[in-house]
Amino acid sequence: MSAQTGASGDIRIRLLREEDVEQTARLIAAGGTTISGLADAGVFLPVCRDALGDRRVVMVLAVRAGEPVGYAFAVSDWQEYWRGFARRNPGIGLRVAWSRLADRVGIGSSSGARRPTDEATPEGVVPVGTTGRHWGESSPTIGKVIDVVVDPSCRGGGIGGKLLRAMFAELAARGVTRADCRTEIDNASSIRMEIKAGWTMEMTGTRSLFGTIDLERDPDGEPDRA
Numbered sequence: 001m002s003a004q005t006g007a008s009g010d011i012r013i014r015l016l017r018e019e020d021v022e023q024t025a026r027l028i029a030a031g032g033t034t035i036s037g038l039a040d041a042g043v044f045l046p047v048c049r050d051a052l053g054d055r056r057v058v059m060v061l062a063v064r065a066g067e068p069v070g071y072a073f074a075v076s077d078w079q080e081y082w083r084g085f086a087r088r089n090p091g092i093g094l095r096v097a098w099s100r101l102a103d104r105v106g107i108g109s110s111s112g113a114r115r116p117t118d119e120a121t122p123e124g125v126v127p128v129g130t131t132g133r134h135w136g137e138s139s140p141t142i143g144k145v146i147d148v149v150v151d152p153s154c155r156g157g158g159i160g161g162k163l164l165r166a167m168f169a170e171l172a173a174r175g176v177t178r179a180d181c182r183t184e185i186d187n188a189s190s191i192r193m194e195i196k197a198g199w200t201m202e203m204t205g206t207r208s209l210f211g212t213i214d215l216e217r218d219p220d221g222e223p224d225r226a
């Protein structure tokens, strides 16, 4: 899948390859993605490696002139995946456990998203409970889109939307029938991109919105594999 995106040049949407692993792990860490409060390349390196061989991990890149300028990252069957991940990477597993404990007792700042909010409902977002679904559900047919990030120099040109279409198509090709996401209530560009991509975005009563979409096969939307 390739896209002409005006100012952002010729963008190719493709799956992560072996030679992208280290750079992508650094990009994810720099993009501010966290896994249970952890946000360094040491955490994302094994996740990126898993994306090469574990069907549950999907890493889609937007590449311009050979350089990644954006990524979307999803995990299906996520509870089982993270359990196995913690067993295979015990050092990281321990740090995640500590971060969760610290979060629970209020040390550090790993999750502002869980704080309640009384902010107004953003345009296009549906009230709490509308979908009857929630982020905590996990199964092999549910994909959690952990993050979508586009380099600031390329934003607003539709790359985020293209990454999402490719992600949905890839998840569906792997037998996943539903994709969920979470977004901060004040992240207007992300909410706009997610609603345009077809996600139903729902208020949760916290600073984090919940999004969900049913997936269908879309062979034309799938990312390039080579």
Ligand SMILES: CC(C)(COP(=O)(O)OP(=O)(O)OC[C@H]1O[C@@H](n2cnc3c(N)ncnc32)[C@H](O)[C@@H]1OP(=O)(O)O)[C@@H](O)C(=O)NCCC(=O)NCCS
Binding pocket: 146, 147, 148, 149, 150, 151, 154, 155, 156, 157, 158, 159, 160, 161, 162, 182, 183, 184, 187, 188, 189, 190, 192, 193, 196
């Ligand atoms: C969210 C993000 C991935 C979007 O990437 P992108 O390539 O700009 O996405 P798109 O161009 O497909 O869509 C963005 C939409 O938001 C709109 N937008 C941009 N800034 C906006 C703002 N401040 N308020 C409202 N809408 C805004 C754009 O105009 C576009 O809508 P349009 O297609 O109707 O014109 C990118 O902004 C980003 O990397 N943000 C930082 C990381 C992040 O927050 N990721 C999401 C976490 S879940």
